[in-house]
Amino acid sequence: MHYESPVRQPLILGDKSYNQITEDVVRPIENPAPRSWWMVFSIALVMFLWGVGCLAYTVGTGIGVWGLNKTVGWAWDITNFVWWVGIGHAGTLISAVLLLFRQRWRMAINRSAEAMTIFSVIQAGLFPVFHMGRVWMAYWVLPIPNQFGSLWVNFNSPLLWDVFAISTYLSVSVVFWYVGLIPDFAMVRDRAVNPVQKHIYKILSFGWGGKAKAWQRFEEVSLVLAGLATPLVLSVHTIVSMDFATSVIPGWHTTIFPPYFVAGAIFSGFAMVQTLLLIVRKVFKMEDYITVQHIEMMNIVIMVTGSIVGVAYITELFIAWYSGVEYEQYAFLNRATGPYWWAYWSMMTCNVFSPQFMWFKKLRTNLVFTFVISIVVNIGMWFERFVIIVTSLHRDYLPSSWSMFSPSFVDVGIFVGTIGFFFVLFLLYARTFPVIAQAELKTILKTSGEAQKKHHSDHGAHH
Amino acid sequence: MAHTTEPTPVVRALYHDDDVLISAVKEIRAAGYKISEVYTPFPVHGLDKAMGLKETRIAMAAFMYGLLGLTVAVTLTWYMMISDWPQNIGGKPNYNWGMNMPAFVPILFELTVFFAAHLMVWTYLVINGLYPGADAQNPDPRTTDDYFMVELPAADGLVDVLKKSGAVEIAEA
Known part of the structure; x- marks a missing residue:
């Protein structure tokens, strides 16, 4: 019945029972927050409020308070937008693509990775909305009848494709996440002693009772959602890249952008998952579930996607030279050796x-090293977007309008604010939601639990 | 949902292991008793087959919803870009939907996914009777932790069959 090859490492360490999984998952929810949580939460909240202030200043005064100028019309705002959307991709990749590939190691990390997806796509969405300037007219991007004709939205425009892609992605991710959360909320509800807590989780769990037919549908729905989310996640960053690729700016007008952006998105997203989970497993004592093996698997993904991104960078340089177009050639020469050389080489x-350090098993199983690399990768991916956007724009076809970009304190404040907002959401999530998909994890306990595997192999030796 | 108002007494048997549950379900059905419901803390693989449940058709529903989304997207792009107010946008052909279609592929795709995913999940919630604030469907709170419950109408000789099948607790209600 339950058989798995003995060469496979256990995914759940220690001598766990179904009940022990319940206890471990529910512990952060039922116990008061540790002091470290309050400290990090306060810092994140202050950053968030600073960002809210900068946004209010932007809306009240106009986007002239940003560092943009006539030549560089897109800078930190779109850099941050693409950066946050990219980070979001790893969550869907873990929960959807790894589900389709039947990778069981996803189960311990998919809940938090999906939470990260949702929270980072929320940050991403703020930038284009506030870049509109008059945010109260943001609804103009929707195809609704109006008094100008009706003058419809332009379905030929990649910017409108982006509206549809990002909103579909965000809403489908929320639904995918919530379908998985319902049974876990029911578990918290059924244990809750405090009446207020019981009532809240009763509302959140939608009355789930774990009926056999409901589980059958649950599994089918999860599979279909994974099948839908997989092409969806690829389409989102493809469409984001088309914002650039369909333009006629040298350095943007390249057909390599869609796969190159998707690989970069997965790369930065896995790095952010590492950053978050290394903290979560430590603070909430989840080391038995989010094991070193999980960290190693993600490091391998980071290494592979980082190398794909590297190949893309080199291909870009080659194609710029091979195209024979002098504007294209100059754009890349300027990136590597122009006034923004430091951004290019940081990237x-x-x-x-x-990521090439991850070829060594010693390094990719070292948690401190992994943590450092995960931060480095996210800095690098921010620079990638900055390099693509700002260095391509700042020296355009007309040398008399060449200029440089420097961010104002408002640019910096909004970016810092989104980091704060992201961590506020993630920290609240980590204290109130089951951070591990416990119902799913219980299905692999007998095959992938350490004690259970040992029992099986001892038992097998008698035959 | 099957038993609504008739006060037929039910028997609830608790099991503490999913493998025991599967073999118990098979034994109970082989002995000729009809199982009305099984509550489990996680999806037990093979339980639906052991209980003789029909396969769910929700994936087919999702496919239909996807087709609906595609139709909506085709109608929307045709009406707004071709029929109601055609405009010259970068010289793209605006006199015929088919010629302009390549520029609409992202929209067609996104709306297909949007409709398929959302309407499927709404269907899933409705047919399972799930909504915010609904009362818990499981009679025993332990069945979301590590117990498995078989619920069936009371009948002669049933308790012996349940005991033999490995039930750790049997209650009549």
């Missing part, structure tokens, strides 16, 4: 060289 160092 190269962080994204192409640093």
Whole structure:
């Protein structure tokens, strides 16, 4: 019945029973927050409020308070947008693509990775909305009848494709996440002693009772959602890249962008998952579930996607030279050796060289090293978007309008604010939601639990 | 849902292991008793087959919803870009939907996914009777932790069969 090859490492360490999984998952919810949680939460909240202030200043005064100028019309805002959307991709990749590939190691990490997806796509969405300037007219991006004709939205425009892609992605991710959360909320509800807590989880769990037919549908729905989310996640960053690729700016107008952006998105997203989970497993004592093997698997993904990104960078350089177009050639020469050379080489160092350390098993199983690399990768991926956007724009076809970009304190404040907002959401999630998909995890306990595997192999020796 | 108002007494048997549960379900059905419901803390693989449940058709529903989404997207792009107010946008052909279609592929795809995913999940919630604030469907709170419950109408000789099948607790209600 339950058989798995003995060469497979256990995914759940220690002598766990079904009940022990319940206890471990529910512990952060039922116990008061540790002091470290309050400290990090306060810092994140202050950052968030600073960002809210900068956004209010932007809306009240106009986007002239940003560092943009006539030549560089897109800078930190779109850099941050693409960066946050990219980070979001790892969550869907873990929960959907790894589900389709039947990778069981996803089960301990998919809940938090999906939470990260939702929270980072929320941050991403703020930037284009506030870049509109008059945010109260943001609904103009929707195809609704109006008094100008009706003057419809332009379905030929990649910017409108983006509206549809990002909103579909965000809403489908929320639904996918919530379908999985319902049974776990029911578990918290059934144990709750405090009446207020019981009532809240009763509302959240939608009355789930774990009926056989409901589980059958649950599994089918999860599979179909994974099948839908997989092409969806690829389409989202493809469409984001088309915002650039369909333009006629040298350095943007390249057909390599869609796969190159998707690989970069997975790369930065897995790095962010590492950052978050290394903290979560430590603070909430989840080391038995989010094991070193999980960290190692994700490091391998980071290494592979980082190398794909590296190949893309080199291909871009080659194609620029091979195209024979002098504007294209200059755009890349300017990136690597122009006034923004430091951004280009930061990107190269962080994204192409640093993941190569992961070829060594000693390094990719070292948690401190992994944590450092995960931060380095996210810095590198921020620089990638900055390099693509700002260095391509700042020296356009007309040398008399060449200029440089420097961010104002408002640019910095909004970016810092989204980091704060992201961590506020994630920290609240970590204290109130089951951070591990416990119902799913229980299905692999007998095959992948350490004690259970040992029992099986001892038992097998008698035959 | 099957037993609504008739006050037929039911028997609830608790099991503490999913493998025991599967073999118990098979034994109970082989002995000729009809199982009305099984509550489990996680999806037990093979339970639906052991209980003789029909396969769910929700994936087919999702496919239909996807087709609906595609139809909506085709109608929307045709009406707004071709029929109601055609405009010259970068010289793209605006006199015929088919010629302009390649620029609409992202929209067609996104709306297909949007409709398929959301309407499927709404269907899933409705047919399972799940909504915010609904009362818990499981009679025993332990069945979301590590117990498995078989619920069936009371009948002669049933308790012996349940005991033999490995039930750790049997209650009549």
